[in-house]
Amino acid sequence: MPRIDQHIHIEWRGSTCRVKWWSGEYLPNGRKRYESKGGFTDEDEAFQHGQDKLYEIRHGTHVRNRDKATLMGDWLDDWLEAMDYAYSTEVAYRSRVETHIRPYFGRMAIGDIDTLTYRAFKKHIQQAVGATTAKNVLSTLGMILDDAVPRLIKVSPVERTKRRGKFTKPAKERKRDVSEETVEALARNARALLGEPGYVMIWTMAVTGMRPGELFGLTREYCYPAWPASDLRLDPKEADRYEEDLERYGKGGSLLPAIRVERQAQRTKRVKGAEFFPPKYGSHRTLVIPPFLADMLEGMLASHTSRWVFPAYRGGCLAAGDFNSDYWHEIRGGADERPKGPGVRIPRPAIPAVPEFQGKRMYLLRHSHKAWLDEELEHSRYAIEARMGHEMGGVEGIYSSVTVPMERAIMKTLQQRWEGFQERVAKDVES
Known part of the structure; x- marks a missing residue:
């Protein structure tokens, strides 16, 4: 030819x-x-x-030669500019790019980033930072290179499956069973730092599985006993739900006491303090609560006038500061007495450490809530996942719904755990 x-x-x-x-x-x-x-x-x-x-x-x-010659730094600028995620997600992506990805790849042509280059970076980042950070950075880099296809490169050099090399079992956070006694110890320490709202907040997280940001952003309008009558009704498309909530939830008679998760609070650089955002993954949901927690919330809310259900020491939003360093490290790890005096921002008595939570995240209280419900095999799996703010796939996720009997069963389980704990406390006192 x-x-x-x-x-x-x-x-x-x-x-x-x-x-x-x-x-x-x-x-x-x-x-x-x-x-x-x-x-x-x-x-x-x-x-x-x-x-x-x-x-x-x-x-x-x-892919044109001049496109393959685009500097990775220029592509990173375009990628960051085009991001459209929740505020906290964008902050995390930008931090990973500027701290780890740009310094390594910035002056490299994107067409020169092949599989071997990616492997070299993977090895570098896994040696330079912790396992979780490395995983997040590699995930973000994978998204960046995927989005360059087919405009700048034909295929992404990121290896999606591990075919060669030694097997390394992924690290998994070790969890312990969390007892009511452990929750009580954490709650008492929180009371020493934040007053009664701190005590009730710990029990609320353990009994509802709410995320920290959802607790920090909870205001009176969405909390028992005011909700649902006090709902702000911000979404006209939810008009039917607002009316159904009034028939199903509330105080007295056959109504179910509940908290409505409508938003979370996060600290941002855009405003002084904290901002409201939708719950993670848009997981708006209603959480029925057992009678003992309903009584706690009602009494606690009558004791302060802050708009926040669980205010910080000086009455503001807990999300506006650094909760971990300001409170959580001492709630779980204990601390010596800090008497009131010059330079002391938060005076407090000595508080004991909680050994079961040494080095552990507050988030594990949310995990323990699911474990408490899973222990009772009678509960609907769909109702538990919906309570956690998770979406279920498949036929079960399409056809299932949370019914009143399901919610009453959850309330009963949680109330029985509290009553069993109180009985154990009473026996300890007698002995």
Whole structure:
């Protein structure tokens, strides 16, 4: 077959040849824009390369040479500018890019990032930071390179499955069974730092599985005993639900005491203090609560006037500060007495450590709530996942719903755990 193609040209330069092919574009002066590749020693091989490029252009899979030469730093700028995520997610992505990804790849052409380059970075980041941080950075890098396909690169160099090398079992956080006695110890320490709202907040998390940001952002309008009559009704599309909530939840008679998770609070740089955001993954939900917690919340809310159900020491939003360093580290780890005096922001008595929670996150109280419900095999799996703010896939997720009997069963289980705990306390006192 003759090697004839009006869009391909072969040029010999010394002992090697170069192939040029038409990119399908025109220069400003109207002439055809060509791309090229040199270094061939066989003219047939060069011609075949040109034909392959024309095939890619016709089928929309071609990446232009100048696009492959785009600096990773420039692509990172474009990628960050185009982000459209929740505020906290964007902050996390931007931090990973600026702290780890840009310093390593910034001046590298994106077309030069191949599988071996990716592996080298993976090894580097796993040695430089902790396992969780490394996993998050690699996940973000994978998204960035995936989004460069097919505009800047044909395929992403990120390896999605591990085919070679030694097997490393993923690290998993070790969890212990959390007893009511442990929750009580944490709650008493929280009371020493935050007053009665601190005590009730710990029990609320253990009994509802709410996320920390949801607790910090909980205001009176969405908490028992005011809700649902006090609901702000901000979404006209939810009009039917608002009316159904009044028939199902509330105080007295056959109504179920409940908390409504409508938002979370997070500290941001955009405003002083904290901002409201939708719950994680848009997991708006209603959480029935057992009678003992309903009584706690009602009494506690009558004791202060803050809009926040669980206010900080000086009455503001807990999300506006650093809860971990301000409170949680001492709630779980204990602390010496800090008497009131000059330079003391939060005076407090000595508080004992809670050994079961040494080095543990507050978030594990949420995990323990699910374990408490899972222990009672009578509960609907769908009702438990809905309570945790999780979406279930498949037929079960499509056809199931949370009914009043399901909610009453959950309330009964949680109330029985509290009463069993109180009986154990009473026996300890007697003995």
